[in-house]
Amino acid sequence: MPSTNQADLLPALHQLQERFGYIPDDAIADLARTHNMSRAEVVGVIGFYHDFHRTPPGRQRLRICRAESCQAMGADALAMHASERLGVEFGATTADGEVTLEAVYCLGNCACSPAVMLDGELHGRVSTERLDAILAEGRGT
């Protein structure tokens, strides 16, 4: 039984995001109706939060922490390495649709900086070599 309460919108968006990797356009009218909101309001909420995307992401989501603690331990070099190795800017997906590269601002792993997260799995003390290994494991090679 769908809720008619706007307070249930974020959990609903999380469910869609988890299931599809993005919020499909088709879902927006439904979300608006079931949560008693306008479509514009739903789109506004989606656009506010970094977690919600409106286009399909890559098969994997690599998030590199760019915040202060990780910067103090070489995150900028790590970010540059990732961008060069994958051949994409932050916020973009590799041409083969494999990996979406994203910046994240703190994963709470500041005592093991620099940190990255690949598909929800957290890694700490990540050197450039370690990042290559993590990506290779992720690609199943």
Added chain:
Amino acid sequence: MTQRIFVPRDASAVSVGAQRVVRAIEHEAQSRGLTVEIVRNGSRGLYWLEPLIEIESSGQRIAYGPVRPEDVAGLFDAGWLQGGPHALCHGPSEDIPYLKRQTRLTFARMGVTDPLSLEDYRSHGGLKGLERALAMKAEDIVAAIDTGGLRGRGGAGFPTGIKWRTVMNAGGGQKYIVCNADEGDSGTFSDRMLMEGDPYCLIEGMIIAGLAVGADTGYIYLRSEYPEAWDVLEEAIVTATREGVLGDNVLGSGRRFDLNLFKGAGAYVCGEETSLLESIEGKRGLVRAKPPLPALQGLFGQPTVVNNVITLGSVPWILAQGGEAYKAHGSGRSRGTLPFQLAGNLKHPGLVEVAFGMTLRELLYDFGGGSASGRPIRAVQVGGPLGAYLPESRFDLPLDYEAFAAVGATVGHGGIVAFDDSVDMAKMARYAMEFCAIESCGKCTPCRIGSVRGVELLDGMMAARPQQSNDDTLLRDLCQTMLDGSLCAMGGMTPYPVLSALDHYPEDFGLAPKQKEASA
């Protein structure tokens, strides 16, 4: 005999291989025909030693770390199950100086117990505070918090007792307890540790808050970047409900308290309390103008306590041991302890719970062991991305709210990020503005536009700085506008790191070195 081996389930420990070590131990034990019981505890907070494995041997726990999967066979060979010597052995955990020199009140159980065992929680002093609170009048619970001098640990340092009393006196309708677990500041991880390593402590603190103010419903607003904390809390809430700690008959008292877990969606500004409330209500996380205070019109327009994880996690100890006992720790008007978090470029990063009043230098060198890179520490940011950068001349400041405020700095949530002398402070100032531009909720102009202009100004200064001919008048003026005119701390405090970098490291900005007396 079944031997107990403790391997943290803490997300940071797992991020450096704790899970792989568990598999290696299971494999090695099996091939040697040994029966071992692996307990997944929280982290002790000695992160440079993670994965830190503890072996229970003749009534003591012996620490080994950092253990890699390939070390495990050698550790069995060295007789670690009997506490045998090995290059990775650090002796009894409790005797490690980093731990021994701390005053762990809020983190007393951290790394000691199985986070999800309610029996463990009880046998290590848990639920005593709640039992006491159930026998007290609401006013007396608030008075105990007043006496203890507890102030908001999320960063603002507002007296918790005053906030609770406001909600308590706000009539008799529906009220809420909201836990702010949107720990977004870089260099902070104590909320995460407490939720993953001692979740019942937070739950107990929230129930006590509910008893004090007359609220029967709580929300934990947890950031989505903490999936492990989500899993632990979800299970802890189920167990606490099943065991009658939560629900309609709290410990058989007839009092009700229900707890909901709510997932954030990656917006830093939702750590601001009114933005957080908007977010729970299913809206864009736009900051609300105050007044009305959330204490009077908060979640769904009802009187609401919004407290940080560590604030609420400190409550059970205060109720169990009394406000006077808590107040006995600390300095000046900063009472009790703060779980400081050492991060960035430090040799020994980790969780250090000590009484207020310790100096930054003690934390950085006596605990932190100096920089990880071996180079001099040049700058330290205290209190997250909105906190000031401090040079070595400020390292002897005592860590208390007033002493830091007096020099234009903030203790904040107790996060301490160290940088060595390779840091470019103009770049860090630019980053502060950029972060604000990315994370601003957009409601007020000084924050939304000011941060973008700040990035542009700093880009210009960084391009021109080789000539040492920069002028910081415009940037300082912009900072003043943001300080004075922003709706919340996002825009209102972003100038702290920028101005402190300008004051203490003018040479990095192409300004004449130390051209003016440092004012922050």
